[in-house]
Amino acid sequence: MQTTTPAVVAQAAVKRLPRAALLGLCIVYVLAGFLGREGWKSADMTAWGFMAELAAGRSNWWHPTLLGIASEYDALLPYWLGAWMIQASPGPEWTPWLVRLPFVLLLGLGMTATWYGTYYLAKGPQAQPVVFAFGGQAQPNDYARTVADGALLAFIACLGLAQLGHETTPALAQLGFAGLYFYGVCALPYHPRRAGPAAVLGLAGLTLSGAPTLACLFGLGCAAISAYSPGTEKNASAKLRDWRDSLTLLMACIYSAAMATALHLWHWNITPPQALWIDWNGYLQLLVWFLWPAWPLAAWAVIRWRKHILNRHIALPLWLVLVTLAATLMMGSSDRTLLLALPAIASLAAFALPTLKRQMASLVDWFTLLFFSACGLTIWVVWLAMHTGFPPQPAANVARLAPGFVPQFSVLELVLALAATAFWFALVRWRTSRQRAALWKSLALPAGGAVWCWMLLTTLWLPLLDYTQGYTNVVRAVSQEIDKPGCIEVRGVDTGPIAALQWYGRLALVPGSSLAACPWLISGGDASGQVPATVDASTWAPKARIHHPADAGDVMWLMQRR
Numbered sequence: 001m002q003t004t005t006p007a008v009v010a011q012a013a014v015k016r017l018p019r020a021a022l023l024g025l026c027i028v029y030v031l032a033g034f035l036g037r038e039g040w041k042s043a044d045m046t047a048w049g050f051m052a053e054l055a056a057g058r059s060n061w062w063h064p065t066l067l068g069i070a071s072e073y074d075a076l077l078p079y080w081l082g083a084w085m086i087q088a089s090p091g092p093e094w095t096p097w098l099v100r101l102p103f104v105l106l107l108g109l110g111m112t113a114t115w116y117g118t119y120y121l122a123k124g125p126q127a128q129p130v131v132f133a134f135g136g137q138a139q140p141n142d143y144a145r146t147v148a149d150g151a152l153l154a155f156i157a158c159l160g161l162a163q164l165g166h167e168t169t170p171a172l173a174q175l176g177f178a179g180l181y182f183y184g185v186c187a188l189p190y191h192p193r194r195a196g197p198a199a200v201l202g203l204a205g206l207t208l209s210g211a212p213t214l215a216c217l218f219g220l221g222c223a224a225i226s227a228y229s230p231g232t233e234k235n236a237s238a239k240l241r242d243w244r245d246s247l248t249l250l251m252a253c254i255y256s257a258a259m260a261t262a263l264h265l266w267h268w269n270i271t272p273p274q275a276l277w278i279d280w281n282g283y284l285q286l287l288v289w290f291l292w293p294a295w296p297l298a299a300w301a302v303i304r305w306r307k308h309i310l311n312r313h314i315a316l317p318l319w320l321v322l323v324t325l326a327a328t329l330m331m332g333s334s335d336r337t338l339l340l341a342l343p344a345i346a347s348l349a350a351f352a353l354p355t356l357k358r359q360m361a362s363l364v365d366w367f368t369l370l371f372f373s374a375c376g377l378t379i380w381v382v383w384l385a386m387h388t389g390f391p392p393q394p395a396a397n398v399a400r401l402a403p404g405f406v407p408q409f410s411v412l413e414l415v416l417a418l419a420a421t422a423f424w425f426a427l428v429r430w431r432t433s434r435q436r437a438a439l440w441k442s443l444a445l446p447a448g449g450a451v452w453c454w455m456l457l458t459t460l461w462l463p464l465l466d467y468t469q470g471y472t473n474v475v476r477a478v479s480q481e482i483d484k485p486g487c488i489e490v491r492g493v494d495t496g497p498i499a500a501l502q503w504y505g506r507l508a509l510v511p512g513s514s515l516a517a518c519p520w521l522i523s524g525g526d527a528s529g530q531v532p533a534t535v536d537a538s539t540w541a542p543k544a545r546i547h548h549p550a551d552a553g554d555v556m557w558l559m560q561r562r
Contacts, residue, residue, distance in 0.1 A: 006304040007129035007354035014142040015438040017149040028420075029156055029451045030107050032458045033166030034100050038470035039503065042496030043336075044167040045471060046071075049499025051082030051099060051168075062263065066495050068511045074267045075170035075210035078103075082168060103168045106176030110165075111152060113179030114343040117186035118151035118350055119144045124189075126230075127313035129354055143354075150440040151350035154297065157446035158342055160290030160335060162454045170210045171336035177205030178218075178320075178340040182347075185222045185316060188245045196248045203256040210267075212260035214327055214340065219253025221319040229312050283329060290338050293364065293446045297349035304355040313351060317344035353439045361442045365431060372449025376424065376456055380417075383460040398464070402550050405467045413459040420455040424448060468550035471500030478522070479505050481544040481558050487516055492524030492532065493556060518561070525555035535559060 039045035049066045053059035064071055064079045071079070081102040089095040121127060122144035129138050138146075155161070164171060181202025187195035206215035227246035260266055287295065298321070305314050324341035331337070356364075385394035386407040398405065427448040431441065457465065467473065474497060482488075490498060491512035501507045501522075510516050512523075521540050523532050531542055540559035548554035 009129035040469035054083035055086035073210035077208035078173040110179035113183035119148035121313040122147040126311040153443035153447035155346035173209040223249035297352040301352035320344035487518040521559040
């Protein structure tokens, strides 16, 4: 027997992960966090504001604005989707549910694309495990399916996906279309009639969601890899197929670039990092927690498959990951940019599974068990302290961080949290038994733990999160102070509170630069307690100083015309 790849996998190790369990895990994770909560600050609520402006006809569909303020994303399609849902809503009570529906589907698209993209990568001849001298090695389709199961579990387990993956923002749309492109480029040699349009739509969706530069870099790099990747069957037909795939990706890239140029979507914001340890330390910390636990497995896969690094199953996801990491570093982007790396880095992590030694797999299991058990226990203890006052220290911490918060008990949320906890105990019991065969077993606890803790947060802690991350208390305070109707000028206020005042308060806001002689003015303030110097005291009299209950620095002044 001669080893040609680092993957040594027997047929017994490609045991099928039950489809019902995998599908149920995905559905629970997707719905938890989308249903039953308020719009959170600030990007989530801000996106709702842009969508509402479009739906009401107060903004240009090709240049979305909120009271004249342009979005930080040069995005169109995500706001269009939300605006169409608002227009299609049969009533105000349905609107919050419907506006999230496209983003629920986009997260599901990212999950589905990660599975199928990894499946077709693992079917490649260079990705297959070693052929045993007397047979018994994993069959190609079974092996590919098992690796794809591992990729989907790694995708769900990434800590950075939890909150950002459940917001109605352009970042989530970018994740969905990045996943669609990942599937297209991976499946192109097998199903060109389906995968080609998927790649084109993926890059076009990325462009319309505010990431045209990344779309072009994705397309150019993958086109080069498709044309020049090595292989054992490089006959004339195979070479022609590779060049056909490369041309398809190149044309998709050109189409996206032309679209971005025609719609003026290019936005250059290159800010190279300074040679300061505080900047690099923050960047490294972001990578460590956001991409955990996929990044150590992905790094191990690159090391173990280093002799095959130019092959499609390693080169394609590696290129997508490196481009995203560089964009996060060089463009001064936030953690939302890292969402685009999740399908590819989850795929790389899955290719580490056939090369893991038993000791390393056990280390992953025990660390995951301790980490998520501690997180889940903390959530339960704080919930108990909120409702009973015991233990006293967590109760004091809640009172200090969320002054004025009154806990709300919900039987339904408690039942859901108990069911999720029972699931975690059952999963731990299953994993600590002698379950050593299936490749995906090392990612079962990370994915299950991530879903469990996210489920606890969005049930037990949902009232607290709405109180600290939502704006309804601010809106209620403003509405109570207005004793006569009329338009309200807005000056120096962030887009999040503006969107909340329009969405929840149904207030008639106008920009401060307008000529309307409104009886009211809302001006941004600070923690000093002083009326902003930009407000003309001869025209406006202070009515109320309003601050966010969980953020003393988030202050607004309500002024009444004299």
